[in-house]
Amino acid sequence: MSSGLNMSRRIRRSPFTSKVEQHGVRGFSVVNHMLLPKAFKRSVEEDYWHLREHVQIWDVATQRQVEIKGPDAAKLVQWMTPRDLTRTQIGQCLYVPLVDGQGGMINDPVLLKLAEDHFWFSIADSDVLLWATGLAEGKGFNVDICEPDVAPLAIQGPKAEDLLANLFGDDIRAIGFFKFAWVDFAGTQQLIARSGYSRQGGFEIYLRGGSATGLADQLWDAVWAAGQAFNIAPGCPNLIERIEGGLLSYGNEFTLADNPLECGLADYCHLDGDFEFIGKQALLNVRQNGIRRDMRGVLYGTEPLPTVTIPLPVMAGKQKVGQITSGIWSPRLNRNVGLSMIERDHWASGTKVSVGLQTGHKVPGEISLLPFS
């Protein structure tokens, strides 16, 4: 299902929007008040196969950076997440749940540690800038918080490393998973991380200074030119690949109403660590009372069903035990694949369920661990 999107200054263009328009972008979503390309000329399925085999260039500038800098920066950042940051190194990226005082999910950004007193949160769709600024204002922390002029560009797919080694030199091959380094580009220093919103490998270049100069066009063109030898295509986070890979989306799979222990993020919560964070008592209570649900995959139907835009109930008999919040046909598994938080008594892999469709019909399904194999 798609509809027209009315444009205005409030729905911000990214430094790469002109480039994706030149490539014939057909549809957008809006994330962090900014355009996220969601469809090009080819189908999601064609893009899926291409992403698994070749390399794609994605405008993911909607992953806005919230910069926290200053004497109290490390203290504030640790206070914002249940993940233990005490041993985090400069040059590391960490996936961190952010929770409020009730343990509800505020966001699930990637944290980049640039210096002992300098961090970026690379955020999903909520105003972490306001959350962090409010906390600092209330506590009187000595920090500077802003959204800097940084626009991530993702190069994803198995050929990404070869492409970027051609462009920036072989040193980038040494960058570990969820680590970052700096490269020279057009007289500027730019951050490059081995990360991205796919399971096919790749990098993200966090372009600084791209909004006012021609630097964004230059970077896009340079990647595009180097990519010709690797069958590069314009793309975007691919819904089939994302769901198969078990990559969650804030606002889709979970919201402020959910806590990280029950939405698949328990591994990133260190409740017994010797550090304070917002929502600690709430999460301790959740753990003590017992986890009632967890994130799972659902395989359902044997024919292609419409892509999920409104959650579909997951039923065990007449009992609702979950809801598929993202779901699409997988041409590789020949099943529809969905993501759902599932009640404890039904979350075992292989449990039989049914899925209620928009039409009112039901189709049989079964629970799967994530990622889908």
Added chain:
Amino acid sequence: MSSGLNMSRRIRRSPFTSKVEQHGVRGFSVVNHMLLPKAFKRSVEEDYWHLREHVQIWDVATQRQVEIKGPDAAKLVQWMTPRDLTRTQIGQCLYVPLVDGQGGMINDPVLLKLAEDHFWFSIADSDVLLWATGLAEGKGFNVDICEPDVAPLAIQGPKAEDLLANLFGDDIRAIGFFKFAWVDFAGTQQLIARSGYSRQGGFEIYLRGGSATGLADQLWDAVWAAGQAFNIAPGCPNLIERIEGGLLSYGNEFTLADNPLECGLADYCHLDGDFEFIGKQALLNVRQNGIRRDMRGVLYGTEPLPTVTIPLPVMAGKQKVGQITSGIWSPRLNRNVGLSMIERDHWASGTKVSVGLQTGHKVPGEISLLPFS
């Protein structure tokens, strides 16, 4: 300019979305992670004339409510805005700028005072929920903050009062401008305010409990049925009418980078009041250093130009003195009308300027006070 909008759970449907779909909505914007209808079958111009003469029903559920309740609620709310709230009465609506510690605009909501310890911010497009919660968490305020299940429905136009008097009784005629009262609907108590995002008069019904029950459909149908005698039409905030009326839009006319003294909101800032608020020192500094710009209208071109989606520079000779952030052809004034912050030396009504178009051409224009007459 419009493009496809890809739907997902993250882009929330409102309790009225099904109804606007039945009415043939053609385009949306996204505000507060929720769908805002932006176009129906008729043109913006046809809707404009209709709005000035008859009555329209608008799904403005994207005006999410941020509820602040509890012993410290009044203290927190006053701390969040430079507007003096010391004499605010229960039953009053107030337009309030919210600013950060640097005096930057966080949002420009309407504040509703429901009780001495109970407030709603009816917000524009930013996560005030996170801002308020962060402040309260940092300060240790004793408040409960949430986004309640409240979905505003606007009834706008000169016939709105007669329509709603037919539906709810003549008592609603006594509701003053920016005041609210309570009406019975289908066994529930609902808040109705004389307010709305147009200059044509009208009301907003803040429907409680509409997300899970059939209440939203019932309310829409009741208004629609009562509206048949008044030539009711489905609509949405009308860009021509909004710009002519000088109604500003957060994210369009101003952002976090702007302060309220320079973006037309000085009347809502009481810097000399005997109360504390975030950003007070910053705004005092702005005032002391002198206001450099203010919000103005720009009349430009004598032929219809494309609706502004990317800001257009306002030039005095070769000097940029502003940018039109919202602009459209006015069929009533036979000029294009735009909104722009304008530098002090050029903000006098009647000042001649030129406006740079996307094509590279320039057209002559002149500064106007707001609202356009």
